[in-house]
Amino acid sequence: MKWAAMLRGINLGKRQLKSAELKAVVEGMGFTEVKTILASGNVVFEASDATPEALEQGLHVALEKATGLKSDVYVRNRADLEALVAANPFPKEAEERPSFLVVTFHRTPPDQAAIDRLLEGYDGPERMVIVGRELFTDFPDGQGRSNLIPAMQKAKLSHANTGRNWNTVLKLLAALS
Structure with a gap:
């Protein structure tokens, strides 16, 4: 089965990882058809007889061992990403400004009550919708100018996650085809 793996916080600040290094780590684990997508910690590969949890843990350990x-690491297969794309609550926004629509990948569904509490006192233009274990956030004015991200960090409403804009989600899905 083919998988897409998304690493959290890669190529931000001092956390640099070249695509060739990431590819070598994944190939070193015995996986095949390895291809990196963009330079932000995305890789697709073929792995048989593995659970998502085992892949995530194995990639995490191998990455730390090889690079420090x-x-x-969050993995999804083609069916996962197809379902995600089909369930997009912001199709118009995805069409008109795909780089401003962000999907945050989680291991378990985000806490809806915590998000509701955050948005209760927030008056910005952003909108957030949980779909399964992922969080879709529409940033109409872009992430760089958003006050939502600092508010989310202050509220500490989410456990570990990693985000990808809609363009990247579609590239990952295409790479799994």
Whole structure:
């Protein structure tokens, strides 16, 4: 089965990892058809007889051993990403400004009550919708100018996660085809 792996916080600040290094780590684990996507910690590969949890843990350990980087890893297969794309609560926004729509990948569904509490006192233009274990966030003015991200960090509402904009989600899905 083909998988897409997304590493958290890669190529941000001092957490640098070249695509060739990431590819070598994944190939070193015995996986095949390895291809990196963009330069932000995305890789697709073929792995048989593995659970998502085993892949995430194995990639995390192998990455730390080979490079010294500790990074949470989130894996999804083609069916996962197809379902995610089909369930997009912001199709118009995805069409008109895909780089401003962010999907945050989680291991378990985000806490809806915590998000509701955050948005209760927040008056920005952003909108957030949980779909399964992922969180879709529409940033109409972009992430760089958003006050939502600092508010989310202050509220500490989410456990570990990693985000990808809609363009990247579609590239990952295409790479799994």
